[in-house]
Amino acid sequence: MKLKRKRPSVAIDTVPMPERTAKRGKVLYQRGKYYVIVGRRRSEIPIGTFASRAEIARLVGKDVVVVFSRRRKTEIVAIGTWPTPERRLIRWPIIVCYIPAPDLMRRLGDEMRLALIRNMVREKIISPQFARKIRGAIRG
Amino acid sequence: MQSEAKCDINRVVVELVAACNNSCAHCYNYWQHNSDKANQPRRLERCEVRDLVSKVRDDAPLSTVAISGGEPFLHEELPEIVCDLADDGLNAVVITNGTLLGEARLKRFPTGTAFEVTLFSADADLHNRLAGRVVFDSILDGLVRLERHGGRFVLALVVTRLNAHDVSRTIELGLALGAEGIMLNRVNLSRRCLPLADQIVPDATMLQASLDAAEKTAEKYDISVAVSVPIPPCLVDPQRYRKLSFGWCPRGGSESYYTIGWNSLVRPCNHSSVVLGDLCRETFADIVNSARTTDFWAPEPKECRRCRHPMAKLCRGGCPAAADECYGTRERIDPFVAICGASPPSDSSVSG
Numbered sequence: 001m002k003l004k005r006k007r008p009s010v011a012i013d014t015v016p017m018p019e020r021t022a023k024r025g026k027v028l029y030q031r032g033k034y035y036v037i038v039g040r041r042r043s044e045i046p047i048g049t050f051a052s053r054a055e056i057a058r059l060v061g062k063d064v065v066v067v068f069s070r071r072r073k074t075e076i077v078a079i080g081t082w083p084t085p086e087r088r089l090i091r092w093p094i095i096v097c098y099i100p101a102p103d104l105m106r107r108l109g110d111e112m113r114l115a116l117i118r119n120m121v122r123e124k125i126i127s128p129q130f131a132r133k134i135r136g137a138i139r140g
Numbered sequence: 141m142q143s144e145a146k147c148d149i150n151r152v153v154v155e156l157v158a159a160c161n162n163s164c165a166h167c168y169n170y171w172q173h174n175s176d177k178a179n180q181p182r183r184l185e186r187c188e189v190r191d192l193v194s195k196v197r198d199d200a201p202l203s204t205v206a207i208s209g210g211e212p213f214l215h216e217e218l219p220e221i222v223c224d225l226a227d228d229g230l231n232a233v234v235i236t237n238g239t240l241l242g243e244a245r246l247k248r249f250p251t252g253t254a255f256e257v258t259l260f261s262a263d264a265d266l267h268n269r270l271a272g273r274v275v276f277d278s279i280l281d282g283l284v285r286l287e288r289h290g291g292r293f294v295l296a297l298v299v300t301r302l303n304a305h306d307v308s309r310t311i312e313l314g315l316a317l318g319a320e321g322i323m324l325n326r327v328n329l330s331r332r333c334l335p336l337a338d339q340i341v342p343d344a345t346m347l348q349a350s351l352d353a354a355e356k357t358a359e360k361y362d363i364s365v366a367v368s369v370p371i372p373p374c375l376v377d378p379q380r381y382r383k384l385s386f387g388w389c390p391r392g393g394s395e396s397y398y399t400i401g402w403n404s405l406v407r408p409c410n411h412s413s414v415v416l417g418d419l420c421r422e423t424f425a426d427i428v429n430s431a432r433t434t435d436f437w438a439p440e441p442k443e444c445r446r447c448r449h450p451m452a453k454l455c456r457g458g459c460p461a462a463a464d465e466c467y468g469t470r471e472r473i474d475p476f477v478a479i480c481g482a483s484p485p486s487d488s489s490v491s492g
Contacts, residue, residue, distance in 0.1 A: 106363055107292075107320040116316040125262050125313060130280060134317060137287040 025066040027059040027079070036079055038066050045079065110138050146425035151204040152196055153235075153399040153410045154189060156218065158182035160211040162237050163272030166300055166340050168330035169210065170413030170465065182402050186217045190224055192400055192419050197228075199425035204231040206256075206397065208410060213240035219248035226250045235296075239275045241282025243289075251290040256323070257283065258296045262309040270302060283317045294321035304342040304350040308357045315361060324354050324384070325369040328411060329475045330465045341479045348376050351384060358383035372458045372477050373451045388454045389461075392437035398428065408436050412461035436460075439470040443477075 025038040027045070034045040034056045045056055064079050108116070117134055120126045126134075158171040159182060171182070184192070196202050205225050212218050213236055225232040231254070238257035257279065261267045264276035286293055295314030297307065311322050326347060327333075327340055342350065351367070358365045359382075368387040371378065378386040390396040392408075399410045404420045406427045407413065414436060417427030427433065441457035449455070457463070458474025466475045 107318060108315050108361060108363075112361070113316055113318065116312055120262075120313060120316055123309075125309065126280070126316075130284075133281070133284045137284045138318070140288075 023066050025064050025079070027056065027062060027064055029057070029060045034060070036064065036066055113138060146199040146423075147428045148394040149196075149200045149396060149398060149424075149428060150202055150394065151206065151397050152193075152202065153206045153208050153397050154184070154192065155208050155210065155399060155401045155410065156184050156189070156212045156215045156221070157210040158402045159214055160209060160237070161214065161239060161273070162211065162275065164270060164298075165272065165336055166270070166298060166327045166333050168328055168333065168411050168462075168465070170330065170332075171210075172332050183215060184402050184404070186221050186224065188404070189221050192404060193225065193228070193230070195419055196400075196424045199423055200428075202230065204233065206233045206235055208235040208399075210402075211237055211240070213245065219245060222249055222253055226253075233294075237271065237275070238279040238282050239271075239273075241279075241286050243285055246285055246289040246291060249289070249291060253291050255286065255291055255293040256296050257286075257293050258298065259310055259314060260298060260300075261303045261306045262313040263306055266303055266306065270298075270300065280317065287318045292320050293318070294323060295319040296323045296325060298325050298327055299342060299347070299350050300327045300340045301342045301346065302340065304346040307350045308353040311354060311357045311365070312361075315363070322354075322358075322363065322365045324351070324365050324367050326367075326371055326476065326480075328369050328459055329462050329479070330411070334466045334475065337475070337479045341476060344375055344480055347371070347480055351376060351381060355381045355383050370455065370458045370474070372455045372474065373449050374447070375477060375480055378451070389456070389459055391456065391460065392433065398424075408433070409461055411459060412436075412464060414461075414464065436470070441473040442471055443473040 023038050025036045028035045028037060028042075035042050036045055059079065066079050114135065117126070117131045121128050121131045158169070160167070160169070193202070193205060207218070207222065207225075209215075212234055215221070218234070222232045222234065233254040233256055235256045236258075238255075238259070241255075241257075259267065259279060260270040267276045267279075268274045283293065295311070295317075297303075297310050297314070299307065303310070307324065311324075314322060326342070329337060329341070333340060351371075354365045354367075363383070365384050366387060367378075367381075367384050370388050371386065373379075378384070389409075397409055398416070399407045399412075400419060401407060404418060405415045406417050406419055406424070407415060416433050416436065417430065419427070437460070439460070441460075441463065444452065444455070444457040447455075457472075458477055460470040460474070462474045462476060463472045464470045
């Protein structure tokens with residue numbers, strides 16, 4: 001059976017999350033900006049660097065799990081769809097020595113990755129042919 | 141339903157196979173120099189993994205299983221083993237050299253499987269030299285396939301004397317390929333690679349320059365970098381860095397990652413060859429709570445007993461397993477400290 005491709009949203013976290021770091025929220029779109037509402041707090045979701053507009057747009061109106069940094073309690077490190085029995089939340093594991101802590105997990109936004117790829121081709125670190133392959137993967 | 145936990149360990153490493161298709165000069169795997177069990181099948185079967193993990197879960201609130209080796213992709217049932225773990229509600233992370241990320245295999249993993257892939261350099265020749273084989277292009281191709289199949293990866297960069305100057309470009313290459321995390325692990329010595337220490341251990345100036353380069357790159361892209369293998373503050377002060385997160389040996393605490401080898405023997409971590417018990421004969425809790433295990437973690441290196449650094453309690457001499465593997469005692473400081481601190485500065489200046 002071919003499994004459906006699923007992209008992480010915003011940033012990535014992991015581990016079985018204790019209640020103090022993972023909360024239920026809702027994504028809203030208002031006047032060109034995206035927000036996540038947790039309880040009575042509304043936080044703007046930055047678009048571009050770590051998450052594309054399309055990724056966030058897919059979450060509008062849905063219940064999401066919002067993961068807060070364990071170091072800075074107000075900083076959001078990840079937003080993802082609320083796990084269901086059919087669709088478990090993807091979680092990154094913590095391992096101290098050989099596997100990184102979840103607070104450190106982030107994927108660059110597509111635009112930043114594409115800019116990096118252009119630089120790498122210019123610096124001859126990767127070939128233009130390989131750059132095309134990566135771009136293909138980024139665009140799905 | 142899981143019974144009441146008898147120990148608080150929530151992650152383990154399972155080594156599926158004692159074999160690797162790479163030949164890294166700095167490899168720490170103990171079985172590379174221990175051939176006494178060469179006649180036994182050096183791999184765990186899928187059902188054995190299930191049984192061993194279930195045995196750990198009987199005693200511990202296990203949440204994460206790191207699948208390692210050797211190279212776990214040499215085990216043909218790796219995807220199914222990861223599926224089994226996911227079905228049991230466990231997080232799995234596959235620690236791989238990234239050379240065997242083939243289309244057919246990747247299709248069989250659950251979507252979103254986490255991989256930790258090693259990349260030594262953005263320079264193909266340098267990577268190949270450190271890996272002991274020409275594999276750079278196949279890793280890059282594999283990482284593109286990984287993304288296409290919905291896999292996710294963390295880049296693991298092992299810093300040695302040879303690649304310390306290329307940290308920044310390597311991190312950038314990882315990010316371009318879609319890495320969701322960067323681990324900057326300084327080389328960790330073992331008995332096997334100790335004779336090569338002067339060639340693979342960076343001096344303190346190089347080490348600091350590589351960390352500076354990582355910090356600069358992390359700032360540029362607003363990411364954090366995990367410096368996971370401990371770097372004692374007497375070598376480089378971790379408090380200089382805002383974007384680097386330094387890890388310390390958990391020394392038997394709840395963050396420990398006991399390692400189950402291909403022979404079901406439990407060791408303190410993947411770096412150590414010390415056997416604490418056999419999971420086929422004893423329970424996981426009995427092994428973890430045994431006097432032998434307590435004794436393993438107890439020693440403090442004599443060089444560190446008078447250390448007054450504010451991080452002394454965290455550090456306690458770096459990696460005790462490395463001291464044990466190289467010197468046969470945990471009463472001595474991590475050999476990396478002595479060699480890195482003592483080795484003469486390199487001729488070439490190191491820059492990111």
